[in-house]
Amino acid sequence: MKPGTRRAVGLALTSLTALAAFVIVAVLAIILFNIAENGAAGVTWTFLTQPPADGMMGGGIFPAIFGTAALTLLMTVAVMPVGVLTAVYLHEYAPPHSLFARIVRVAVVNLAGVPSIVFGLFGLGFFILFVGQGMDRALGHEEMYWAQPGLLWASLTLAVLTLPVVIVSTEEALRAVPMDHRTASLALGATQSQTLARVVLPGALPGILTGAVLAISRGAGEVAPILFTGAAYFLPDLPTHLNSQFMHLGYHTYVMATQSPDVEATRPLLYSTVLVLLLLTFALNLVAVIIRTRTRRKAAGAH
Amino acid sequence: MEQGLSQPLVAPSLSPAARRRQLREKVIAGLITLMAFTGIAALILIIIFVAKEALGLFLDAEARHEASLSKMFLAQDVPAGRPAFRWQPVSKVPKVSMIPLFVGTLKTTVVSMMVAVPLGVFGALFAAEFAPRRLRELLKPVIELLAGIPSVVLGFFALMVMSTVVKDVFHFDRPLNAMLAGLGLALAIVPVIFTVSEDALTAVPRSYREASLALGATPWETAWKVVLPAAAPGILAACVLGFGRAIGETMIVLMASGNADVISWSLGDSARSLSATIAAEMGEVVVGSPHYSLLFFIGVQLFLFTFVLNMLASSWTRRVVRKLTGGAA
Numbered sequence: 001m002k003p004g005t006r007r008a009v010g011l012a013l014t015s016l017t018a019l020a021a022f023v024i025v026a027v028l029a030i031i032l033f034n035i036a037e038n039g040a041a042g043v044t045w046t047f048l049t050q051p052p053a054d055g056m057m058g059g060g061i062f063p064a065i066f067g068t069a070a071l072t073l074l075m076t077v078a079v080m081p082v083g084v085l086t087a088v089y090l091h092e093y094a095p096p097h098s099l100f101a102r103i104v105r106v107a108v109v110n111l112a113g114v115p116s117i118v119f120g121l122f123g124l125g126f127f128i129l130f131v132g133q134g135m136d137r138a139l140g141h142e143e144m145y146w147a148q149p150g151l152l153w154a155s156l157t158l159a160v161l162t163l164p165v166v167i168v169s170t171e172e173a174l175r176a177v178p179m180d181h182r183t184a185s186l187a188l189g190a191t192q193s194q195t196l197a198r199v200v201l202p203g204a205l206p207g208i209l210t211g212a213v214l215a216i217s218r219g220a221g222e223v224a225p226i227l228f229t230g231a232a233y234f235l236p237d238l239p240t241h242l243n244s245q246f247m248h249l250g251y252h253t254y255v256m257a258t259q260s261p262d263v264e265a266t267r268p269l270l271y272s273t274v275l276v277l278l279l280l281t282f283a284l285n286l287v288a289v290i291i292r293t294r295t296r297r298k299a300a301g302a303h
Numbered sequence: 304m305e306q307g308l309s310q311p312l313v314a315p316s317l318s319p320a321a322r323r324r325q326l327r328e329k330v331i332a333g334l335i336t337l338m339a340f341t342g343i344a345a346l347i348l349i350i351i352f353v354a355k356e357a358l359g360l361f362l363d364a365e366a367r368h369e370a371s372l373s374k375m376f377l378a379q380d381v382p383a384g385r386p387a388f389r390w391q392p393v394s395k396v397p398k399v400s401m402i403p404l405f406v407g408t409l410k411t412t413v414v415s416m417m418v419a420v421p422l423g424v425f426g427a428l429f430a431a432e433f434a435p436r437r438l439r440e441l442l443k444p445v446i447e448l449l450a451g452i453p454s455v456v457l458g459f460f461a462l463m464v465m466s467t468v469v470k471d472v473f474h475f476d477r478p479l480n481a482m483l484a485g486l487g488l489a490l491a492i493v494p495v496i497f498t499v500s501e502d503a504l505t506a507v508p509r510s511y512r513e514a515s516l517a518l519g520a521t522p523w524e525t526a527w528k529v530v531l532p533a534a535a536p537g538i539l540a541a542c543v544l545g546f547g548r549a550i551g552e553t554m555i556v557l558m559a560s561g562n563a564d565v566i567s568w569s570l571g572d573s574a575r576s577l578s579a580t581i582a583a584e585m586g587e588v589v590v591g592s593p594h595y596s597l598l599f600f601i602g603v604q605l606f607l608f609t610f611v612l613n614m615l616a617s618s619w620t621r622r623v624v625r626k627l628t629g630g631a632a
Contacts (some may be wrong), residue, residue, distance in 0.1 A: 035456075
């Protein structure tokens with residue numbers, strides 16, 4: 001190849017790849033701009049604090065915000081201990097080259113790839129029909145109490161879905177805790193569990209929080225798993241029990257976008273709902289990024 | 304020490320406090336190990352309980368008649384002029400052919416891959432090889448942001464904004480079609496392909512690049528002929544992972560594809576995918592009916608497809624690491 005052609009091909013390849021990166025960023029910008037432009041005006045205090053009115057053609061989205069918050073809160077409470085302790089096992093307790101640890105890892109990788117709608121089927125088949133019916137039978141409920149879609153079952157379904165997120169980020173956080181800290185603690189006579197509770201986990205705390213935040217942002221946006229495990233089209237009252245159905249920002253978006261009798265009339269409300277959902281997930285992701293960069297910088301500064 | 308070697312070792316007798324402590328440590332370690340079972344248990348429970356609800360299809364005589372495997376996968380005798388493959392499980396004579404669903408899933412998935420693979424892989428190549436450090440550090444979080452957009456929002460964007468553009472550009476009759484769903488899916492899987500490819504590219508050791516440059520190759524020759532081939536299994540894994548996500552993604556296809564069970568290879572026609580079918584129909588189905596089992600059976604198929612793709616992807620990712628570290632890791 002002549003030097004001229006060589007340079008030209010190089011330039012072409014560089015511009016082509018730069019173009020690809022640019023297109024991705026541009027698409028993101030278009031999405032954000034479009035939703036912000038059309039949704040911003042409608043996000044008012046009344047919109048955020050009122051229930052829907054006029055058959056979803058007016059009013060606000062407070063029940064959906066409340067439902068999303070309650071759902072993700074319960075999910076977080078369920079997933080964090082399990083996820084963190086699994087990561088602790090993998091990084092702190094598993095013997096090197098342990099077969100069991102390897103199987104756990106394979107399971108976690110595959111769990112992360114299971115389609116979200118299959119989690120929905122699992123929630124229905126396992127939590128509602130198996131556990132729920134079993135509980136009703138055991139507790140002697142005449143009517144269905146636990147064997148129906150509700151807040152608890154939807155949260156647990158989401159907890160299973162976000163388990164890999166928590167495990168992976170906690171393990172990364174544990175890896176960032178210097179080995180010296182552990183050996184120093186053990187050398188002072190602390191047991192392994194004392195070292196874990198007072199040295200390793202506090203050291204890994206920012207990373208563990210990052211995992212929690214990422215799990216919440218993922219869980220808050222998922223709609224497919226809650227379609228038949230608890231989300232409701234419209235409810236006049238806020239959920240009060242663990243077996244209550246609830247409204248949800250993402251499900252609300254889906255219903256208004258696809259089943260509204262008059263899409264043009266609901267469009268402004270729809271855009272504002274989407275904007276709220278998007279701001280919520282972005283804010284969470286941003287928090288995760290900030291915690292992560294700060295920990296990395298601190299870790300880099302310490303060595 | 305010398306004495307210890309010639310005599311059998313005797314465990315030192317522990318004080319009661321020390322023994323309690325040892326016991327407590329064992330209990331804690333046991334509990335933590337028990338917790339680690341949850342991930343495996345979840346995966347096993349998912350397959351058991353999704354398959355269990357699908358089992359009715361094979362055990363129940365009525366269901367076996369209404370939705371046999373041959374009715375699902377083979378052409379049926381129908382009056383001339385009618386399609387032999389139909390998905391109409393709630394009509395008077397239920398028609399339960401999975402073929403339209405496979406076609407729809409394949410169509411939307413292929414469109415999304417055609418768009419997302421070049422964008423994701425080239426974007427990753429740019430970030431890993433050509434971009435200045437500053438730009439690269441900006442690019443990664445921005446694409447992570449794209450990954451953080453809930454799929455229902457992408458579905459909404461496809462439905463509200465992209466549909467008119469796509470319809471006008473390609474002169475389609477319908478605003479909701481396979482092309483639109485595929486493009487919407489591409490938005491969801493580009494970040495996956497980008498991130499995994501970028502990881503694979505940056506895992507290529509610096510010595511490869513330095514050797515190539517030292518031999519007189521230009522940076523692009525190094526990137527194209529050395530770094531890219533070295534990272535090839537990892538990039539393949541990224542594409543397989545993206546493919547798996549596209550097959551399983553539900554909300555975007557549900558909102559943008561039109562959901563009609565047509566068999567055609569035209570991208571302007573509506574399409575109905577496996578995952579969207581479950582989402583659309585499970586709400587109104589009678590628990591335990593053949594239709595209900597059928598939807599769970601689709602779930603089993605989705606689980607198996609994505610499971611196989613995940614196993615392939617992770618074995619390829621492992622291969623790239625082993626190759627680049629010379630088997631050290």
